[in-house]
Amino acid sequence: MSNRHLARTITMQSLYQWDFNGQDVARMPEYIAFNRREFAPHFDDGGYVQETIDGVLAHRAEVDALIERFAPNWPIDTMTFIDRSILRLGTYELAFDAVVPSKVAINEAIELAKGFGGEASGRFVNGVLGAVYKDMLARGAIKEVDKEPPKKKEKEKEKDV
Numbered sequence: 624m625s626n627r628h629l630a631r632t633i634t635m636q637s638l639y640q641w642d643f644n645g646q647d648v649a650r651m652p653e654y655i656a657f658n659r660r661e662f663a664p665h666f667d668d669g670g671y672v673q674e675t676i677d678g679v680l681a682h683r684a685e686v687d688a689l690i691e692r693f694a695p696n697w698p699i700d701t702m703t704f705i706d707r708s709i710l711r712l713g714t715y716e717l718a719f720d721a722v723v724p725s726k727v728a729i730n731e732a733i734e735l736a737k738g739f740g741g742e743a744s745g746r747f748v749n750g751v752l753g754a755v756y757k758d759m760l761a762r763g764a765i766k767e768v769d770k771e772p773p774k775k776k777e778k779e780k781e782k783d784v
Contacts, residue, residue: 627731632735634675636658637658638708638712639708648680659672675716678720685718685719686715690707694751703744706744706747709740709748712735714751716728718759723768725756733748
């Protein structure tokens with residue numbers, strides 16, 4: 624597992640716990656600490672987990688609106704906690720994180736869904752994030768990082784943080 628994938632796993636698990644336990648932002652540091660201990664006690668993510676969670680929470684209304692817009696048959700409050708957490712992370716990285724390439728955000732979210740979600744989670748996440756991405760392209764909302772020529776294998780898929 625790459626370092627960035629591990630950091631995304633910790634982020635997704637922390638968002639899951641936050642959502643499952645009533646969305647109390649004050650408890651987020653507790654969830655992050657717990658997941659660091661569980662998944663990678665000696666792992667230095669370079670600030671990715673905290674920055675990404677802060678970003679997801681700061682843009683939560685916009686992220687949730689995008690998810691609801693592109694998953695019209697699945698109101699956000701009827702989604703499973705895990706799918707909702709993965710979609711929040713993926714949508715944030717796709718639409719609001721200027722550093723993460725769009726295709727990496729989508730692919731990583733799909734991998735998380737396959738690993739942690741139900742049987743259809745990977746396809747569901749792919750469909751929603753794919754629709755968000757197509758809409759971004761149609762509106763000309765292409766991130767600068769996506770305009771750059773591809774680096775050697777996307778820097779080996781964001782090998783390290």
